[in-house]
Amino acid sequence: MESITVTFKLNGKTTAVAIEPLESLRTVLREHLHLHATKAGCGQGGCGSCTVLVNGEPVLSCLMLAALADGQEITTLEGIGTPQHMHPLQAAFFDRFAAQCGYCSPGMIMAAKALLDKNPHPNRAEIAEALAGNLCRCTGYVTILDAIEDVVTQMQEA
Amino acid sequence: MGVKQLGIVGQSVKRRDGIGHVTGQTQYVDDVFYTGMLWLKMVRSPISRGIIHGIDTSKAEAFPGVVTVVTAKDVPNNWYTILCLIGVEPNDEPVLAHEEVMYFGEPICAIVAETEAIAAEAAGLVKLDIEELPPVLDMEFAISPDAPAIKKWGNNTFMYDGYNHRKLRFGDFEKAIQQADHVIEGDYSLSPIEHAPIETHCCVVKPEPDGRLTVHSNTQALYFTMDNTAIILQVPSQRLHMIGGTVGGGFGGKVDVITEPITCIAAMKTGRPVKWRWTREEEMRKSSTRAGVKMHYTDGVMKDGRIIARKVRSLEDSGAYHRHSPYGVQKHMANLPGPYTIPNVWVDAYCVYTNRQPSSAMRGFGVTEATFAVECQMERIARTIGMDSWEIRLINAYRNGQMRPVRKVVEDATLIETIQAAAELIGYELPAHLKAMSSDDYAGNGGHHG
Numbered sequence: 001m002e003s004i005t006v007t008f009k010l011n012g013k014t015t016a017v018a019i020e021p022l023e024s025l026r027t028v029l030r031e032h033l034h035l036h037a038t039k040a041g042c043g044q045g046g047c048g049s050c051t052v053l054v055n056g057e058p059v060l061s062c063l064m065l066a067a068l069a070d071g072q073e074i075t076t077l078e079g080i081g082t083p084q085h086m087h088p089l090q091a092a093f094f095d096r097f098a099a100q101c102g103y104c105s106p107g108m109i110m111a112a113k114a115l116l117d118k119n120p121h122p123n124r125a126e127i128a129e130a131l132a133g134n135l136c137r138c139t140g141y142v143t144i145l146d147a148i149e150d151v152v153t154q155m156q157e158a
Numbered sequence: 159m160g161v162k163q164l165g166i167v168g169q170s171v172k173r174r175d176g177i178g179h180v181t182g183q184t185q186y187v188d189d190v191f192y193t194g195m196l197w198l199k200m201v202r203s204p205i206s207r208g209i210i211h212g213i214d215t216s217k218a219e220a221f222p223g224v225v226t227v228v229t230a231k232d233v234p235n236n237w238y239t240i241l242c243l244i245g246v247e248p249n250d251e252p253v254l255a256h257e258e259v260m261y262f263g264e265p266i267c268a269i270v271a272e273t274e275a276i277a278a279e280a281a282g283l284v285k286l287d288i289e290e291l292p293p294v295l296d297m298e299f300a301i302s303p304d305a306p307a308i309k310k311w312g313n314n315t316f317m318y319d320g321y322n323h324r325k326l327r328f329g330d331f332e333k334a335i336q337q338a339d340h341v342i343e344g345d346y347s348l349s350p351i352e353h354a355p356i357e358t359h360c361c362v363v364k365p366e367p368d369g370r371l372t373v374h375s376n377t378q379a380l381y382f383t384m385d386n387t388a389i390i391l392q393v394p395s396q397r398l399h400m401i402g403g404t405v406g407g408g409f410g411g412k413v414d415v416i417t418e419p420i421t422c423i424a425a426m427k428t429g430r431p432v433k434w435r436w437t438r439e440e441e442m443r444k445s446s447t448r449a450g451v452k453m454h455y456t457d458g459v460m461k462d463g464r465i466i467a468r469k470v471r472s473l474e475d476s477g478a479y480h481r482h483s484p485y486g487v488q489k490h491m492a493n494l495p496g497p498y499t500i501p502n503v504w505v506d507a508y509c510v511y512t513n514r515q516p517s518s519a520m521r522g523f524g525v526t527e528a529t530f531a532v533e534c535q536m537e538r539i540a541r542t543i544g545m546d547s548w549e550i551r552l553i554n555a556y557r558n559g560q561m562r563p564v565r566k567v568v569e570d571a572t573l574i575e576t577i578q579a580a581a582e583l584i585g586y587e588l589p590a591h592l593k594a595m596s597s598d599d600y601a602g603n604g605g606h607h608g
């Protein structure tokens with residue numbers, strides 16, 4: 001198959017990349033652009049570990065054709081914070097031990113960010129609902145919900 | 159040393175690797191890419207049991223982009239040797255099957271290609287000529303005289319010192335059960351459980367110019383993996399530069415040394431870096447699980463709550479091969495009587511082979527299953543004789559100085575104190591005679607001590 005070029009805004013920077021027409025956005029992010037924060041737990045829409053934001057909406061990047069990302073705005077975990085300047089969600093996940101093996105954390109944090117960007121004051125049930133598509137096998141979820149609630153409280157106080 | 163002197167106890171300490179995890183900077187094995195890296199896909203058995211008459215890889219080898227096909231002939235020592243270093247024998251599991259297949263999904267040969275998609279497509283071109291045999295899938299059937307022997311040694315169990323089960327004998331069960339006021343029986347079973355880590359198995363191997371192999375593995379047991387890989391490859395272990403450390407969830411499921419040997423062989427054969435990562439389907443259906451277990455308890459109990467006799471028969475499903483299960487059943491046997499003082503004990507614990515995916519390690523395997531059954535049985539006893547849940551346990555709890563059925567004297571019992579503390583924490587007022595018990599007094603359980 002002929003490769004095609006797609007252009008999108010990735011973590012704020014205009015990026016052009018040559019892809020195979022049927023490649024998923026996740027493959028392109030991880031294997032062409034070498035942004036490895038976005039994880040690959042299943043490749044079939046079941047685990048949420050590949051969650052990224054497309055125009056602010058949470059998307060399972062394993063199920064989205066990269067070709068459809070043309071002209072869109074993509075945000076990955078790398079785009080929201082760094083070890084030196086963590087996003088409040090990243091800091092809260094760290095403080096609350098919400099990352100155990102860490103494999104689900106990128107997807108969890110991106111799904112949480114999508115929620116808080118739209119609804120800054122969700123209750124615990126709304127947070128759980130927003131994360132329903134993200135599986136974690138280690139933590140039992142309680143610390144993850146605690147971490148996100150911490151950020152909600154911080155935003156209310158700010 | 160007091161808790162205060164330890165300094166750190168009671169304080170929350172941040173995870174060393176936490177910032178890497180939450181910022182996406184932690185490197186997992188699937189995040190490792192090398193220039194010129196090849197991809198591996200496994201051709202697996204489509205049936206649960208059969209005889210291999212032929213493996214035709216010619217079409218796959220001719221497929222554009224395929225670099226090589228790894229078969230049993232390429233494996234220097236074609237045995238999984240997982241517990242050979244602690245004497246679990248004989249070897250029963252080939253690294254790659256060539257004579258027979260024993261479970262659905264058993265590895266047969268590996269396609270190594272320029273891309274993962276090519277490897278997957280070529281895997282479908284391997285022609286397998288396998289004569290299907292009726293699979294043995296039920297443990298009771300497997301140990302019955304009617305079952306075909308699926309193991310070369312002529313039956314379907316692991317052999318412990320010449321017996322088809324692990325025995326534990328203590329006191330005189332047959333005599334004691336006659337003297338009991340109540341005989342209370344219970345059946346308990348658990349289904350196999352898949353670890354289901356969010357990160358699937360993955361291995362990347364890079365051949366180095368000095369002849370060593372750099373092995374990136376998400377194993378939970380790096381040195382164990384190095385030893386076993388060296389034995390399978392028949393190379394000195396210093397040729398393996400093992401890099402591990404970050405596991406995206408393991409729970410015991412990543413100690414089987416199941417990806418490293420094949421990936422190493424593929425890298426040695428091609429002279430190029432190779433990655434093998436499992437699909438979710440492989441992780442769920444082909445990787446090992448916690449064993450399914452069936453336990454039957456027969457207890458002799460006195461009116462005052464003392465358990466004077468306990469007999470347990472347990473079947474653990476090892477699946478098609480040993481892996482860690484013979485060792486798991488050993489632990490299982492030791493824990494089936496529970497943390498209670500019972501002067502007459504009889505345990506028969508079987509490690510049974512069936513044509514299911516192999517079971518192996520998982521969080522306290524062997525022990526957890528026994529604990530589940532023991533505590534259900536304690537509740538059943540309490541209800542049958544009309545005693546409460548606290549008292550039945552405190553009366554029978556083991557005390558310091560007593561001999562356990564496995565012939566070990568109890569030295570550091572804290573069961574009674576732990577139960578008392580649990581009662582206090584939930585605000586339950588234990589009656590005075592139970593509150594007065596301690597691990598150093600024998601009176602509570604009627605003075606019986608094996």
Ligand code: FES
Pocket residue numbers: 039040041042043044045046047048049050051060061062063
């Ligand atoms: S990898 Fe996309 S949902 Fe699991």
Ligand code: FES
Pocket residue numbers: 098099100101102103104105135136137138139356406407
């Ligand atoms: S922290 Fe391991 S899967 Fe969530």
